[in-house]
Amino acid sequence: xxxxxxxxxxxxxxxxxxxxxxxxxxxxxxxxxxxxxxxxxxxxxxxxxxxxxxxxxxxxxxxxxxxxxxxxxxxxxxxxxxxxxxxxxxxxxxxxxxxxxxxxxxxxxxxxxxxxxxxxxxxxxxxxxxxxxxxxxxxxxxxxxxxxxxxxxxxxxxxxxxxxxxxxxxxxxxxxxxxxxxxxxxxxxxxxxxxxxxxxxxxxxxxxxxxxxxxxxxxxxxxxxxxxxxxxxxxxxxxxxxxxxxxxxxxxxxxxxxxxxxxxxxxxxxxxxxxxxxxxxxxxxxxxxxxxxxxxxxxxxxxxxxxxxxxxxxxxxxxxxxxxxxxxxxxxxxxxxxxxxxxxxxxxxxxxxxxxxxxxxxxxxxxxxxxxxxxxxxxxxxxxxxxxxxxxxxxxxxxxxxxxxxxxxxxxxxxxxxxxxxxxxxxxxxxx
Amino acid sequence: xxxxxxxxxxxxxxxxxxxxxxxxxxxxxxxxxxxxxxxxxxxxxxxxxxxxxxxxxxxxxxxxxxxxxxxxxxxxxxxxxxxxxxxxxxxxxxxxxxxxxxxxxxxxxxxxxxxxxxxxxxxxxxxxxxxxxxxxxxxxxxxxxxxxxxxxxxxxxxxxxxxxxxxxxxxxxxxxxxxxxxxxxxxxxxxxxxxxxxxxxxxxxxxxxxxxxxxxxxxxxxxxxxxxxxxxxxxxxxxxxxxxxxxxxxxxxxxxxxxxxxxxxxxxxxxxxxxxxxxxxxxxxxxxxxxxxxxxxxxxxxxxxxxxxxxxxxxxxxxxxxxxxxxxxxxxxxxxxxxxxxxxxxxxxxxxxxxxxxxxxxxxxxxxxxxxxxxxxxxxxxxxxxxxxxxxxxxxxxxxxxxxxxxxxxxxxxxxxxxxxxxxxxxxxxxxxxxxxxxxxxxxxxxxxxxxxxxxxxxxxxxxxxxxxxxxxxxxxxxxxxxxxxxxxxxxxxxxxxxxxxxxxxxxxxxxxxxxxxxxxxxxxxxxxxxxxxx
Numbered sequence: 001x002x003x004x005x006x007x008x009x010x011x012x013x014x015x016x017x018x019x020x021x022x023x024x025x026x027x028x029x030x031x032x033x034x035x036x037x038x039x040x041x042x043x044x045x046x047x048x049x050x051x052x053x054x055x056x057x058x059x060x061x062x063x064x065x066x067x068x069x070x071x072x073x074x075x076x077x078x079x080x081x082x083x084x085x086x087x088x089x090x091x092x093x094x095x096x097x098x099x100x101x102x103x104x105x106x107x108x109x110x111x112x113x114x115x116x117x118x119x120x121x122x123x124x125x126x127x128x129x130x131x132x133x134x135x136x137x138x139x140x141x142x143x144x145x146x147x148x149x150x151x152x153x154x155x156x157x158x159x160x161x162x163x164x165x166x167x168x169x170x171x172x173x174x175x176x177x178x179x180x181x182x183x184x185x186x187x188x189x190x191x192x193x194x195x196x197x198x199x200x201x202x203x204x205x206x207x208x209x210x211x212x213x214x215x216x217x218x219x220x221x222x223x224x225x226x227x228x229x230x231x232x233x234x235x236x237x238x239x240x241x242x243x244x245x246x247x248x249x250x251x252x253x254x255x256x257x258x259x260x261x262x263x264x265x266x267x268x269x270x271x272x273x274x275x276x277x278x279x280x281x282x283x284x285x286x287x288x289x290x291x292x293x294x295x296x297x298x299x300x301x302x303x304x305x306x307x308x309x310x311x312x313x314x315x316x317x318x319x320x321x322x323x324x325x326x327x328x329x330x331x332x333x334x335x336x337x338x339x340x341x342x343x344x345x346x347x348x349x350x351x352x353x354x355x356x357x358x359x360x361x362x363x364x365x366x367x368x369x370x371x372x373x374x375x376x377x378x379x380x381x382x383x384x385x386x387x388x389x390x391x392x393x394x395x396x397x398x399x400x401x402x403x404x405x406x407x408x409x410x411x412x413x414x415x416x417x418x419x420x421x422x423x424x425x426x427x428x429x430x431x432x
Numbered sequence: 433x434x435x436x437x438x439x440x441x442x443x444x445x446x447x448x449x450x451x452x453x454x455x456x457x458x459x460x461x462x463x464x465x466x467x468x469x470x471x472x473x474x475x476x477x478x479x480x481x482x483x484x485x486x487x488x489x490x491x492x493x494x495x496x497x498x499x500x501x502x503x504x505x506x507x508x509x510x511x512x513x514x515x516x517x518x519x520x521x522x523x524x525x526x527x528x529x530x531x532x533x534x535x536x537x538x539x540x541x542x543x544x545x546x547x548x549x550x551x552x553x554x555x556x557x558x559x560x561x562x563x564x565x566x567x568x569x570x571x572x573x574x575x576x577x578x579x580x581x582x583x584x585x586x587x588x589x590x591x592x593x594x595x596x597x598x599x600x601x602x603x604x605x606x607x608x609x610x611x612x613x614x615x616x617x618x619x620x621x622x623x624x625x626x627x628x629x630x631x632x633x634x635x636x637x638x639x640x641x642x643x644x645x646x647x648x649x650x651x652x653x654x655x656x657x658x659x660x661x662x663x664x665x666x667x668x669x670x671x672x673x674x675x676x677x678x679x680x681x682x683x684x685x686x687x688x689x690x691x692x693x694x695x696x697x698x699x700x701x702x703x704x705x706x707x708x709x710x711x712x713x714x715x716x717x718x719x720x721x722x723x724x725x726x727x728x729x730x731x732x733x734x735x736x737x738x739x740x741x742x743x744x745x746x747x748x749x750x751x752x753x754x755x756x757x758x759x760x761x762x763x764x765x766x767x768x769x770x771x772x773x774x775x776x777x778x779x780x781x782x783x784x785x786x787x788x789x790x791x792x793x794x795x796x797x798x799x800x801x802x803x804x805x806x807x808x809x810x811x812x813x814x815x816x817x818x819x820x821x822x823x824x825x826x827x828x829x830x831x832x833x834x835x836x837x838x839x840x841x842x843x844x845x846x847x848x849x850x851x852x853x854x855x856x857x858x859x860x861x862x863x864x865x866x867x868x869x870x871x872x873x874x875x876x877x878x879x880x881x882x883x884x885x886x887x888x889x890x891x892x893x894x895x896x897x898x899x900x901x902x903x904x905x906x907x908x909x910x911x912x913x914x915x916x917x918x919x920x921x922x923x924x925x926x927x928x929x930x931x932x933x934x935x936x937x938x939x940x941x942x943x944x945x946x947x948x949x950x951x952x953x954x955x956x957x958x959x960x961x962x963x964x965x966x967x
Contacts, residue, residue: 041790042891049791163544174936204935207895209886210684212677212816213930220670223634225642237792237887244797244885248804248813254547270794275802277501278544374543377501384473384543
C-alpha cells in the first residue's frame with residue numbers, strides 16, 4: 001500500500017512538472033517579450049523610472065489593439081540601479097535568458113557603452129531614447145534621442161544669436177556624454193570666433209550636492225561685462241541642488257541663463273520652479289506642445305498612471321516613436337528575427353507628438369524638430385524658438401577632426417557605421 | 433496784456449482739444465500695445481517699448497505683471513492683470529472684474545530678452561515712485577544699464593531723494609552714466625571713478641576697466657589705480673568666501689560625524705548603518721512636511737522645528753533597537769560588527785525604498801531658509817548660515833550633556849575604564865544602549881539639516897557615512913572637540929582646493945592628505961588619553 005502510494009505521489013509530481021513545463025512552453029510561444037532596461041533606483045531613478053512606465057503603457061496599448069503578429073507582447077522589466085556594470089549584466093540576462101525581441105533602455109551614455117558589446121555579441125536590438133554625444137554608430141542600436149546637431153549645436157546657436165552670449169560656462173557631470181559634448185561645443189565655439197579665455201569648462205561627480213563653489217565661480221565668470229550663459233550637461237539628481245543654489249545665490253535667468261540638455265518636465269517635477277523661470281532647455285518635444293496627438297497621448301498617459309499630475313517629456317516621446325517604428329518594422333518583416341527587423345526599420349516613418357512625422361535614417365538616427373524652451377513657474381516649458389523643419393540626426397560631428405569625414409549607413413552594400421568618405425574605407429571599430 | 437476775443441477763443445479750443453485727447457492718448461497707448469502684445473516676440477518687444485515710453489503709471493504695473501507672467505490678453509486685445517490670489521483687474525485703469533471672467537484670456541508670451549527690456553524700462557518708470565524698495569530697484573537697474581539719455585532724470589531724482597542708501601545707489605548710477613558718455617570732462621570722470629572705487633565690487637571693476645581703456649592718460653591712471661585696489665580687496669573677499677564655504681561644508685560634516693564620534697568613541701563599534709540613521713531623520717522631515725501640507729499648511733515654516741525632536745526620537749529609538757538586538761552580542765568582535773551593521777544598512781535602505789519608493793522625495797525649504805544676504809563682499813546663503821548655527825547649537829548641547837548630566841558622566845566613565853565603571857555600580861549595558869541611541873538620534877537631527885541641501889533618497893546615507901568616518905578618524909576617536917576641528921578643517925581644505933583642482937580632484941587630494949596624516953598620527957588630531965577603550 002505504502003509503495004503504491006509513494007509511486008502515485010512521485011508520478012503525480014512528475015506529471016505536475018511536465019504540465020508546468022508544457023504550459024510555460026506554450027505561454028512562451030504565445031508572447032513576444034520586450035525588454036525594459038531602465039534604472040529604477042539610484043541617482044538616475046529620477047529620470048528613468050518614468051520611461052519604464054511609459055513603455056508599459058505602450059505595450060498595454062498595443063496588446064489592446066491585438067498584440068503583434070497575432071501574439072501578445074510581454075514586458076520584461078529589470079532594474080540596473082544606476083550601476084553601469086549591472087546594466088551589462090541585466091542586458092545579457094534579457095538577451096540570453098528571457099530572449100527578448102527588442103530592448104528599450106539606457107539613459108546615461110556610460111550605461112549605453114556598457115551594454116553595447118552585449119548587444120553586438122548577442123545580436124539584439126536596443127532602442128536608445130535619450131539625447132547623447134554622438135561619436136558612435138552601432139548596427140544593433142537605434143538612436144531615437146537627439147544627436148548633438150539636434151540639440152547642443154542649435155541651443156548654442158540660439159544663445160549666440162538671440163541672447164547675444166559672448167562668454168560660455170560648460171558645466172557637466174564627469175562622464176563620457178558631457179566630456180564629448182563639451183569637446184564638440186568647444187570646437188564649435190572656437191570655430192565661431194570665441195576666445196579660449198571666454199570659455200570655462202567644469203566637471204562634477206554624479207550626485208554632487210555642494211554647489212556653492214561652482215555657482216560662485218559661475219557668478220564671478222559672468223560679471224566680466226560680457227553676456228554669459230551656462231551650458232549644462234549635468235545629469236541626474238545633482239540638478240536639484242544645482243538649481244536651488246542658483247536661486248539662493250540670486251543668479252537670475254535674465255543675467256546668466258542656464259540651458260540644460262538633461263533637464264525636462266520630469267526633473268522639474270520635484271523642484272519649486274518659481275526661482276528658475278526663464279532658464280532654458282533644448283529638446284525635440286515639450287509637454288506644452290499644442291498638437292492634437294500630444295493632447296491624446298497625455299490623456300492616455302495620465303489615465304494609465306492614474307495620476308493627473310504626472311508629466312510627459314522628450315525621452316518618453318522618443319520611446320513612443322521608437323516603439324511604433326519597431327511595431328511597424330516587425331509587421332513589415334513578418335517576424336521578430338533581429339536581422340530582418342534591423343533591415344526593415346530603415347525608412348519607417350511614424351507620427352511624432354509635435355504634429356509632424358519622424359523617419360528612421362540609414363545611420364539609425366531619426367529626424368526631429370529642435371525646440372528651445374523657457375522654464376515656467378508651473379514646471380512646464382514655453383517654446384521660445386524652433387527649427388522650421390526636421391533636422392536629421394548626424395552622429396559624426398562636423399567639428400571634430402577624427403569625425404568630420406565619417407558617415408554611417410547600415411544598408412547593404414555599405415553596412416558600415418563609420419565609413420570614411422575621404423579614403424573610401426570602412427573604419428571597422430564602431431566607436432571612436 | 434489784454435487778450436482779443438479771437439485769441440481767447442483759440443485758447444479755449446486748444447484747452448478743449450488737449451482735455452479731450454488726454455484720456456484718449458492714454459487709452460491709445462494701451463490699445464496699440466494690446467495689438468502688438470498679441471503677436472510674436474519681436475512685436476511684443478515693440479509693445480513693451482511703447483508702454484515704457486508712454487510714461488503712464490498704469491504702464492509700470494502692466495510691465496511688472498508681464499515680467500511675472502501675469503499679464504493676460506483677450507481675443508479683443510484688451511489687457512488684464514491677474515494677481516497672485518486670482519483677482520482680475522483691467523490693465524488700463526485697475527478696475528476690478530467681478531463675476532465671470534472674459535472668455536479666451538491667455539497670458540502674454542514673455543522670454544528673457546523681453547524681461548531684460550522690462551527691467552530697463554522699469555528703472556526709468558519707477559525712479560520717482562513712492563515705494564523706497566521700488567526706487568532702490570530702479571536705481572540699481574539704471575546702474576546696470578547706464579544710458580546717457582537718463583542723466584537728467586537721475587540728477588532730478590538725486591535732488592529729491594532723502595533716503596541715504598538710495599542716494600548712494602543714484603550717485604553710483606550717475607557715475608556709471610558719466611563714464612558711459614564720451615563727452616564727459618576728465619574732472620567729472622575722475623570724480624565718477626572715485627565713486628565707483630568706493631563701491632568696489634565686480635560691476636564697478638568692469639566699468640573701471642572700460643574707462644581705463646577709453647579715457648585720457650590721467651583718467652586711465654586713476655582708473656587703473658582704483659582697479660588694483662579693488663582687485664586686492666576682491667581677492668581677500670574671495671578667500672573669505674572660500675573659508676565660509678569650507679565652514680558650511682564642515683558644519684555638515686560635523687553634524688553627520690558627531691553621532692559617530694560618540695558611538696565609535698564610547699564603544700569602539702564600527703557602525704556602518706550610521707548613514708541610514710541620517711537618512712531616517714531626513715525621511716522623518718519629509719513625513720512631517722507631508723502631514724503639514726495636507727492638514728495645516730500654515731505651519732510650513734515651522735516644519736523643521738517640529739521635525740527635529742521627532743527625527744531625534746525616531747533615529748534614537750532605531751539606534752537603541754539596533755544596539756539591543758545586534759550590537760550587544762558582538763562586542764569585542766569588530767569585524768563581525770562591521771559586517772552585521774553593513775547588512776543592516778542594506779536592509780534599512782531597502783525598507784525605506786519599499787515604503788517610500790526608490791525615487792527622491794521633495795522636502796521644501798521654509799521661506800526663512802531661501803535667498804542670501806550680502807555682508808561686505810561675502811554672499812551668505814541663508815540655508816547654509818542656519819545649518820552652521822544649528823550645528824554649533826547641537827555641538828554645544830552635546831558638550832553640556834556630556835559634562836553636566838548624569839548620563840554624560842556615566843558615558844565618560846565607561847569610555848575611560850569600563851570595568852572600573854562597572855565596579856562603581858554603573859549599569860554599563862544600559863549606558864551602552866543610551867550612548868548608541870544618543871549617537872543615532874544626533875544623526876537623525878543631522879538628517880533634518882541635510883534634507884534642506886541634498887536630495888532625500890534611500891541612498892542619502894551612503895554619501896555621508898564615509899565622510900563621517902573620515903572626520904572621526906582625523907579628529908581623534910571619542911573626542912567631540914577633535915570632531916569639530918576635524919570637520920571644519922576638512923571642510924575648509926576641500927573648499928580651498930575645489931576652485932583650483934575641481935570637485936573630483938579636490939576630494940581625491942583631501943583623501944590622500946588624510947591618508948598621509950594618519951600615517952604620522954594614527955590616533956588622530958586629539959586622541960583620548962588614558963586606557964584604551966576595551967569591552
